[in-house]
Amino acid sequence: MTAATPGATAPWPTDGLSYGGDYNPEQWPRVVWDDDVRLMAEAGVNLVTLGVFAWGTVEVADDVRDWSWLDDAIGLLHAHGIAVDLATPTAAPPSWLLTAHPGIAPVLADGYREPAGGRNAWCPESEVYRRYALRHVDALARRYGDHPAVRLWHVGNELGGGNARCYCDDSAAGFRRWLHARHGSLEAVNAAWGTAQWGHRYGAWEEIMPPRGRHGAPNPGLFLDFERYSSDALLAHYLAEKEVLERHSAVPVTTNLMVGAGAQVVDYASWAPHTAVVANDHYTLVGDLPAGVREHDLALAADRMRGMSPGRPWLLMESSTGGPSWQRRNRAKDPGEIVRHSLGHVARGSDGAMFFQWRASRAGAEQFHSAMLPHAGTRSRVWQEVVELGGHLRALQEVAGTAVEPARAAMIVDDAAGWALQHGLMPHRELSYGRELGAWHRALWDRQVLCDVVPPGTALDGYDLVVVPTLMVVDDDTAARVSAVVARGGTVLVTYLSGVCDAHGQVRTGGFPGAFADLLGAWSDEFYPLQDGQAVGLDDGGEAADWTERVHLDGAEAVVRYATSSLAGGPAVTRRRHGGGSAWYVSAALGADGVGRVVDHLLAESGVPRVLEAAPGLEAVRRRRDDRSYLFLLNHTDDDQKVAAAGYDLLSGADVGPLTVVAAGGVRVLREPRRPAPG
Missing domain, CATH: 3.40.50.880 (Class I glutamine amidotransferase (GATase) domain)
Structure with a gap:
């Protein structure tokens, strides 16, 4: 197939807003899969991310692959009208590969090499890892590159999550190559870093090392360049996988970022132009927080995503229906938060709401991570809200493809x-x-x-x-x-x-x-x-x-x-x-x-205006296309809020206004009366 054109606007993977999550059928007996697709239809799921950690369950030994279960899963999803975001499973090198080549694992600043069993347990400069990874990606793309169910390619998983920095000798050599390309000469590096301080002038490229050790006082210029290099090294691996996929498929390619409020593990702004759909994983803050902090963190992350994807929608690729699994105290979501948080992302430009994961795992490191279908099954409050959210997203289909009104x-x-x-x-x-x-x-x-x-x-x-x-x-x-x-x-x-x-x-x-x-x-x-x-x-x-x-x-x-x-x-x-x-x-x-x-x-x-006049905690964002606008009103407070707004509420199916009440913890999305576009 013809490769996708770089920089072109990619087709959206679903008709309307995307809804679903990571699906891991390999964790379950085949008989469970039929229940999965039936319940996905009940919830309104139209997109699932498949195969994220499945390298070792497909390539069961060196260059020995069993595609049967993945063929079956993709075919089953396609038969039920569910699109697939197919992942290259390179975030999880198989045990046989790590055993044969333990040197692919990343090394920490103190020289400790990460053992097998973690996530992204590979160094981006490892030629051995790159060779095996691209070989498997090539096989995957050849097999499924033109499958009608596959609507999006998903490279790896949260690149940098677990291997943001590697200090091994391969990385040291890669760092020196990067420095030569960036600065041009050793003299320029010495000048940029001010190496006369503490007498750290470099006389040969081989003398430059990553900021190893525990001294805590690296040269600031060296440190900053190593951070930049590390981001670029991971980006280079993403681009290598992307090139293989585009060689065999016209399906758009992305990867899931981890954009939050503070400094990120890599420079995602430089990555975003290389993704057909800019996608993000966002999990709400935990702890005893002042009012609005959790919801504001969501809004700030969403606004960063929109700033990285001007003029096009982005996608919330992962979020949680409740408590995740990696924090000291994994907070459950209160009733209404699943809907309100998800629609908060949609309000600020996401054309979908996705979760990790579809069905809660019984075993493994993330066995207690929340899911769309929790351990308690369809009798649970979470499941009821998952179905409710699916209904809301179907009601908001006309919002898909609209843009957030330009900020001033x-x-x-x-x-x-x-x-x-x-x-x-x-x-x-x-x-x-x-x-x-x-x-x-x-x-x-x-x-x-x-x-x-x-x-x-x-x-x-x-x-x-x-x-x-x-x-x-x-x-x-x-x-x-x-x-x-x-x-x-x-x-x-x-x-x-x-x-x-x-x-x-x-x-x-x-x-x-x-x-x-x-x-x-x-x-x-x-x-x-x-x-x-x-x-x-x-x-x-x-x-x-x-x-x-x-x-x-x-x-x-x-x-x-x-x-x-x-x-x-x-x-x-x-x-x-x-x-x-x-x-x-x-x-x-x-x-x-x-x-x-x-x-x-x-x-x-x-002269920058407010979207509308309201009390703090009432979030208001407008999306529009031409003369049609949609006003999202999200009430993050414990009291009903009355605002001057009118229109047809897509969620309740009723006309409201000129004063509209947004219930405590509730959401309204108003299709407003037609009005000229600003400017």
């Missing part, structure tokens, strides 16, 4: 900045990259303001408000893009520890925040990290914890000042006006109330 606010997020912030001898080694991302996005979410979360290099022309939170590593191009927003009359907010270093991780001299100091008209000459439990008062009645700075005004005005500590009287939050635009600097880690007060100023100044 954006947040710039970069995994490299997160890596730089969280490792090495930093002024404050307990800061999380996700802290400021979450704080500023949460304030917008509470105010029903849609915010695209985008990687550096994204065109910012359509945004009136751009937030730059702790973007520690910044190249000159990104700094220029941010400045251009203010020059054309937009509003920019930059937080502490942004622009401090260049793309190599070297500190920009002349005062912090380095790359943005001229734009902001304010600079600091010294960081004042706060100690555990310490807080500094502000003159607006708020407090700062964890981080403060001594700030000097150079064209900006102080909006909030420090009220206590040796910084008392000095600027904490500043604003510089540039014609019709303005640039804000926040030098302190503000509390939620302080962030909210600043955001209120930003929205008033930039």
Whole structure:
């Protein structure tokens, strides 16, 4: 068959929204499969991911394959109208391969080689692993590449989950090749890393090693480049499998990312253009959390996915119906959360809701992981909600293919900045990259303001408000893009520890925040990290914890000042006006109330509108196509909420409005009266 055209818009794997999950028939007797497909039809399942960990159950010995059960499973699903997202099972090397070639397993920084039995137990630089993996992928693609049931290829599983970094000798050699390609010469590497520090200058390529050991103080430039190399090494393996699949099949190819709030295990923004459907696995937070934290984390992850897939839908490839299995205390979902969480992803651009997994396993490492069909079977509350969600997704079929209404606010997020912030001898080694991302996005979410979360290099022309939170590593191009927003009359907010270093991780001299100091008209000459439990008062009645700075005004005005500590009287939050635009600097880690007060100023100044007026915890997102719009209303509170909205509720089948009540924990999706498209 003809290979898919790179960059082309791929056909969606299902008619309408996709619904289903990972299906592992090899774990069950054949007689169970007939019940599976019958119950899938009852639930409305139209897509399953098949074969993710099935390498060893197909290739039972070296180059000896038994396809019979997989042939049967694909045929059964196809006969019942269920599409297949067929995985290359390379996340799980067979036991015979690991036994014959133990050197394919990844090595940790302390030299410990991972034993068999884990996930992704392979080094991306292992030529032996690559040879065996591509041989099996070739056989798989030849057999099923034109099967009508196969509507999507799924490379591996959560690449980087278990093998994000490998420190073996093969990886060391791969790292050196990557450095040569990136920097061109050993002299350039020495310059980029500032190896004169501690006398670490390199005189030969062979002297460069990954940041091994337990000393905890690698050269920041070396560390940052090793993170980038590790992401690229895994991407190279994905692309190798993708090339084999496209050699034999025109079916679109993807892989499941693990995009969350903070720094990711790999640089997914650089991966997304290589996937026909950008897909994500997202599991909600656990623990005793303040109201809305769990749901806001979902929204932030979904907005990051949309920022990686502009102009096309993405897919929630995995989520859970209840507790997962890898956390200390695996929280069950309360009644209504399965529906509300799934439709929260759909509201923000996913054209489907998928789960791990279809049927709960009886044995193995994930035997207590929740599933669409739990151990208790069809008598369970989870099953009832799974069937309910399937009905909702069928009712929302006309939403498929629509786009989330364009946001006028954006947040710039970069995994490299997160890596730089969280490792090495930093002024404050307990800061999380996700802290400021979450704080500023949460304030917008509470105010029903849609915010695209985008990687550096994204065109910012359509945004009136751009937030730059702790973007520690910044190249000159990104700094220029941010400045251009203010020059054309937009509003920019930059937080502490942004622009401090260049793309190599070297500190920009002349005062912090380095790359943005001229734009902001304010600079600091010294960081004042706060100690555990310490807080500094502000003159607006708020407090700062964890981080403060001594700030000097150079064209900006102080909006909030420090009220206590040796910084008392000095600027904490500043604003510089540039014609019709303005640039804000926040030098302190503000509390939620302080962030909210600043955001209120930003929205008033930039003119960025709310989707609608509602209390915090009532989520509102609009998807549209031409003059047809769909308003998603999700109530994450324990009280009924009344909002000014009207239309036909696709979920209840009733007209509502002009004031619409969204029940506590409930969801409405309104097909609104026709109106002209914005712009």
